[in-house]
Amino acid sequence: MSTAAVTDKRGGSLSGARLPKWSPWAIAAGSVAVAVGIGLGAGLGSEVQWGLIAAILFVLGTYGVAARVEGRRQAKDRVATSLVWVAFLLAVVPLVSLVWTTVSRGVKVLDVHFLTHSMGIVADTETGGGIYHAIIGSLEQVGLATLIGAPIGVLTAVYLVEYGRGRLAQAVTFFVDVMTGIPSIVAGLFILSLMLILELDPFGFAGSLALAILMMPVVVRSTEEMLKLVPNELREASLALGVPKWRTILKVVLPTAIGGITTGVMLAIARIAGETAPVLLLVFGNPFINTDPFEGAQASLPLYIYQQYAAGGDAAYDRAWAASLTLIAFVMILNLVARGIARWKTPR
Amino acid sequence: MAKRIDVSGLTAYYGSHKAIEDISMTVEPRSVTAFIGPSGCGKSTFLRTLNRMHEVTPGGRVEGKVLLDAEDLYGAGVDPVSVRREVGMVFQRPNPFPTMSIFDNVAAGLRLNGNYKKSELNDIVEKSLKGANLWNEVKDRLNKPGSGLSGGQQQRLCIARAIAVEPKVLLMDEPCSALDPISTLAIEDLIGELKDRFTIVIVTHNMQQAARVSDRTAFFNLAAVGQPGRLVEIDDTERIFSNPSVQATEDYISGRFG
Numbered sequence: 021m022s023t024a025a026v027t028d029k030r031g032g033s034l035s036g037a038r039l040p041k042w043s044p045w046a047i048a049a050g051s052v053a054v055a056v057g058i059g060l061g062a063g064l065g066s067e068v069q070w071g072l073i074a075a076i077l078f079v080l081g082t083y084g085v086a087a088r089v090e091g092r093r094q095a096k097d098r099v100a101t102s103l104v105w106v107a108f109l110l111a112v113v114p115l116v117s118l119v120w121t122t123v124s125r126g127v128k129v130l131d132v133h134f135l136t137h138s139m140g141i142v143a144d145t146e147t148g149g150g151i152y153h154a155i156i157g158s159l160e161q162v163g164l165a166t167l168i169g170a171p172i173g174v175l176t177a178v179y180l181v182e183y184g185r186g187r188l189a190q191a192v193t194f195f196v197d198v199m200t201g202i203p204s205i206v207a208g209l210f211i212l213s214l215m216l217i218l219e220l221d222p223f224g225f226a227g228s229l230a231l232a233i234l235m236m237p238v239v240v241r242s243t244e245e246m247l248k249l250v251p252n253e254l255r256e257a258s259l260a261l262g263v264p265k266w267r268t269i270l271k272v273v274l275p276t277a278i279g280g281i282t283t284g285v286m287l288a289i290a291r292i293a294g295e296t297a298p299v300l301l302l303v304f305g306n307p308f309i310n311t312d313p314f315e316g317a318q319a320s321l322p323l324y325i326y327q328q329y330a331a332g333g334d335a336a337y338d339r340a341w342a343a344s345l346t347l348i349a350f351v352m353i354l355n356l357v358a359r360g361i362a363r364w365k366t367p368r
Numbered sequence: 369m370a371k372r373i374d375v376s377g378l379t380a381y382y383g384s385h386k387a388i389e390d391i392s393m394t395v396e397p398r399s400v401t402a403f404i405g406p407s408g409c410g411k412s413t414f415l416r417t418l419n420r421m422h423e424v425t426p427g428g429r430v431e432g433k434v435l436l437d438a439e440d441l442y443g444a445g446v447d448p449v450s451v452r453r454e455v456g457m458v459f460q461r462p463n464p465f466p467t468m469s470i471f472d473n474v475a476a477g478l479r480l481n482g483n484y485k486k487s488e489l490n491d492i493v494e495k496s497l498k499g500a501n502l503w504n505e506v507k508d509r510l511n512k513p514g515s516g517l518s519g520g521q522q523q524r525l526c527i528a529r530a531i532a533v534e535p536k537v538l539l540m541d542e543p544c545s546a547l548d549p550i551s552t553l554a555i556e557d558l559i560g561e562l563k564d565r566f567t568i569v570i571v572t573h574n575m576q577q578a579a580r581v582s583d584r585t586a587f588f589n590l591a592a593v594g595q596p597g598r599l600v601e602i603d604d605t606e607r608i609f610s611n612p613s614v615q616a617t618e619d620y621i622s623g624r625f626g
């Protein structure tokens with residue numbers, strides 16, 4: 021038939037030789053084996069080098085094998101796929117290794133005692149003590165910073181997306197961009213200068229103010245993106261029902277974007293929860309339990325980690341790791357909660 | 369309940385671009401008026417000036433008068449929000465609120481505008497869904513999201529949402545263009561029923577649809593590309609489709625148009 025003739029002329033049919041499903045794994049295993057061999061033979065000390073050799077061999081090997089068996093187009097496709105996998109592994113390996121190190125070294129002293137006691141009567145060189153005071157400090161400082169930073173950030177984004185026109189909106193966008201780039205120590209110094217003018221001693225809320233400054237631009241940016249994703253048709257549908265603009269924003273636009281907004285706020289919280297510099301300047305650190313963020317120096321988790329690490333000695337290192345684990349767990353729990361809220365809020 | 373619309377000398381702009389120029393017409397209460405005309409001639413723009421949705425577009429500006437039973441929609445001190453409660457709108461693409469259930473979608477206009485008791489809302493939602501011929505299909509799943517309905521059902525949901533606030537006028541911008549013939553028929557039947565209670569204006573590209581559902585038909589056209597759109601003529605639908613007074617109308621309807 022004529023179709024057959026056409027197929028013949030183009031020199032192929034729809035099905036060609038294909039590599040079996042398991043071939044990527046085989047190539048990966050092969051390249052790892054060869055990389056280990058090269059590493060041992062050449063006496064390369066670092067596993068990172070082995071890994072890089074294996075990655076390069078994997079990509080090259082994939083291309084070579086696929087080009088022989090399947091042809092050049094499929095080979096390119098497979099190389100693109102394998103590059104994506106390699107990039108994924110390169111990104112995941114440090115992350116997994118970080119979590120693994122923190123967990124394995126952190127669990128050593130992490131127990132109920134550690135979570136419920138302060139360092140008040142324990143010298144940094146002794147064993148024992150805990151992070152209760154630092155948890156209190158972190159929760160209060162980050163909580164207050166969120167109470168200030170998140171609403172201002174979300175409202176700024178609402179202004180920019182729903183109302184902002186012309187000069188003022190441009191100026192706000194510009195300053196938000198500038199604020200995104202402010203190093204945390206500078207935010208700390210800014211509040212510190214105010215404290216010096218007012219002759220105040222370090223206290224938790226001063227740290228919250230600096231953290232709020234750091235948080236706001238992140239919240240504005242992410243919320244802005246989320247609000248822009250809300251289709252204009254929904255706004256028009258609501259306005260056409262005779263709903264005023266502010267209620268439209270409150271009842272239609274924000275609920276539609278709430279999942280993304282929460283995620284953005286959570287990321288911002290995660291960012292400020294790990295800030296050390298402004299806390300060091302403004303809250304100062306305190307081995308005793310101080311539950312009042314408005315009076316007197318407080319501790320915080322990142323600051324605690326820094327101070328324990330600086331103090332040195334096995335007991336202090338163990339505490340630093342355990343505190344790091346707590347901090348990571350705190351951020352992770354927060355993320356899970358946020359996802360839970362977002363999922364609970366979307367209708368099914 | 370239904371109200372008459374009197375438009376005189378209406379011109380609408382997008383920024384400096386004049387989209388429609390000097391349009392005057394009367395829309396009779398308790399009737400269906402169809403707008404037809406080539407793409408880009410300003411049917412949607414004109415429709416949106418009738419409930420002050422045009423000014424929602426950045427740069428949107430209107431000159432002229434639109435009288436709703438003798439009250440000028442563009443008069444000083446008129447609140448666009450209250451205009452839109454009188455003049456409802458159904459859009460080309462179904463746009464139910466994705467975060468709300470079917471019930472909440474229909475109740476949205478009422479809920480967002482004031483306090484209603486749950487029992488009152490129940491009655492109004494049921495009545496509106498029945499009015500939109502959707503009640504039987506959704507009565508068992510009122511608490512499921514509106515976005516889970518088919519396109520035609522979503523569009524009827526949007527109609528139910530629009531009539532729930534009891535507007536005097538209902539504007540529809542190509543309400544069937546995303547729908548299959550059966551859903552289209554359902555909505556056309558619905559329009560026939562709704563015209564007893566509302567003044568209805570419908571934009572359509574479907575000549576048969578205009579002929580089937582409307583009492584009067586308005587033909588819009590562009591003088592030339594880049595020129596603002598104008599109203600060519602408005603007349604009883606029968607006359608427009610059998611014996612229009614302007615040659616351009618006949619050309620357009622019989623498909624002899626560029």
Ligand SMILES: Nc1ncnc2c1ncn2[C@@H]1O[C@H](COP(=O)(O)OP(=O)(O)OP(=O)(O)O)[C@@H](O)[C@H]1O
Pocket residue numbers: 382385387405406407408409410411412413414425
């Ligand atoms: N948001 C907007 N900004 C600027 N110009 C617009 C906008 N919307 C429409 N226009 C212009 O206004 C004119 C009329 O457009 P309109 O959407 O009213 O046409 P239409 O008759 O509804 O067309 P269609 O049948 O394709 O829906 C067109 O020239 C269009 O380019």
Ligand SMILES: [Mg+2]
Pocket residue numbers: 411412413541
């Ligand atoms: Mg249109």
